[in-house]
Amino acid sequence: MDRKRGARDWIVDSAAFAFAVLFGLTLSGMRIDANALPEPAWLFDVDQVLGAIGCGAVWLRRRWPVQLAVGLVLASTISELVAGAMLIALFTVAVHRRPRVSMTVFGLAVLAGVVYVIVRPDPDTPREVSLLMGTSLMAAAVGWGLFVHHRRRLVESLRDRATRAENEAQMRAEQAQRDTRDAIAREIHDVLGHRLSLLSVHAGALEFRPDAPAEDVVRAAGVIRENAHLALQDLREVIGVLRAPVGELPQPAIADVERLVAESVRAGTPVELAFAVEGEPPDLAGRTAYRVVQEALTNARKHAPGEAVTVEVSGAPGRGLTAVVRNRFAGAVAAEGGQGLIGLAERVALAGGEVAYGPGDGEWLVRASLPWPP
Structure with a gap:
């Protein structure tokens, strides 16, 4: 939460501040137009000051969301002009904190609404209606915040799952490559080992028996030539398979x-x-x-x-x-x-x-x- 505010954050916070200010100004203008100022008269001035402080505090909602929400809820027991800022604070808590914390703060806000309709009743509106309207607005803010919260958790979960799936796929690909290398190594050992062993035996016989009969020398030389040729053929087949985009090693x-x-x-x-x-x-x-x-x-x-x-x-x-x-x-x-x-x-x-x-x-x-x- 306590991080550098980006361009998107500035836009969102500016919109939240504007909403809180317009909400407060609308309520204030309605009071003045209807000449329904609270008694005593100085309470309206206090209400405006609290509303201005609450709107300014909206800029701190990312750093201290729960503390700000609790403070605005307590102020709402006597001030109606902080209502806009309080709705923003409730929404922020619901987005960035666990649902249990969000519901606790919401319950405190409902109690604050009960206190408000008792301390500052509206002569033109029944207390039950005022409480129901306020609770509905707060519930809408918290509900929207919870929706955003769960959606973000879902996106993070899907992203983590995709990352794990990608890592697992990469591990399987690496394992398949290792298995392929092992298979190729076994084939090269089996194919060329047989040919080269024949070459080694007859080359060794020629080395240690230089006086061997001519027919034995010719036969050994023929075996060496034949198996050297076959070894080259086997090696070409293996290399050809490795160079081909798709294929299998020649199998006996x-x-x-x-x-x-x-x-x-x-x-x-x-x-x-x-x-x-x-x-x-x-x-x-x-x-x-x-x-x-x-x-x-x-x-x-x-x-x-x-x-x-x-x-x-x-x-x-x-x-x-x-x-x-x-x-x-x-x-x-x-x-x-x-x-x-x-x-x-x-x-x-x-x-x-x-x-x-x-x-x-x-x-x-x-x-x-x-x-x-x-």
């Missing part, structure tokens, strides 16, 4: 497991595949099973190069989809806390399945179970 299906195993075999990893899937599983389950096999083959080449790998993929509607990958240690055990396995566990969990991995009986086992409704 369960049928691509056979192609994945064939690539590993051509790269020199002995892989035995047992594929027994009855029907077409849900896209999410099939894609996740493919990623499980892909990650397991990548880790097998990295931590147990040259060792045989067994891949078992089976499932049917109602029984679920299962992917199991086994390989020998070859003297080294894969780290259980690798980011690839952690991401794999997150991927399987998002698909509603379960995954287990770890050493056992001289081999490394990865087993994923995914839901496949009937």
Whole structure:
């Protein structure tokens, strides 16, 4: 309330002051024209002074609304020319204070009206009529103020709600961006990790066996060239999706497991595949099973190069989809806390399945179970 008065405030306060002055002058003129001055005569002079003070006090209504209203209500017990200023003060309290405070001040104003009709009765108007007219004017001022008060509260509530909704929408957008970045990171890891692991294995073989037979060198070089080309293609696809306004990352299906195993075999990893899937599983389950096999083959080449790998993929509607990958240690055990396995566990969990991995009986086992409704 106690703030710098703006242009709109000056206009409103000027209008309120003008209303109070005109209201007082109108009542004063009616008294003079009707030659109905109060007795004793000096009371009319006091009334005019109080009316002038009340009109001037209207300019203080923003700083002390309740105090001003109470003061004008008390003055109204003997002065009728402060009525205009009192109505403005009642309206101000109703607008800027809680309804309980407004009704308390209104009740005090009604009591002041009762005192006024007793102290200064109008010989031409019954007391009941005078009290009813005054109470009606005060009730109209307070009612209008309460309407403005509740309307302002409603606007503030809607504004706060809109602000919260905007903030929540921004948070959801940021979360969606984070989820998209995580999904892209997983795809890049899964897609390029498989290709680069093949490159690493055969490049390492050429480095440590420079005296290898020519046919082995040619085969390794062919694998390196082929997978480097495929890695570039995969990278172009991912970047193309990122640049496109709308699109999805290219996703594999369960049928691509056979192609994945064939690539590993051509790269020199002995892989035995047992594929027994009855029907077409849900896209999410099939894609996740493919990623499980892909990650397991990548880790097998990295931590147990040259060792045989067994891949078992089976499932049917109602029984679920299962992917199991086994390989020998070859003297080294894969780290259980690798980011690839952690991401794999997150991927399987998002698909509603379960995954287990770890050493056992001289081999490394990865087993994923995914839901496949009937």
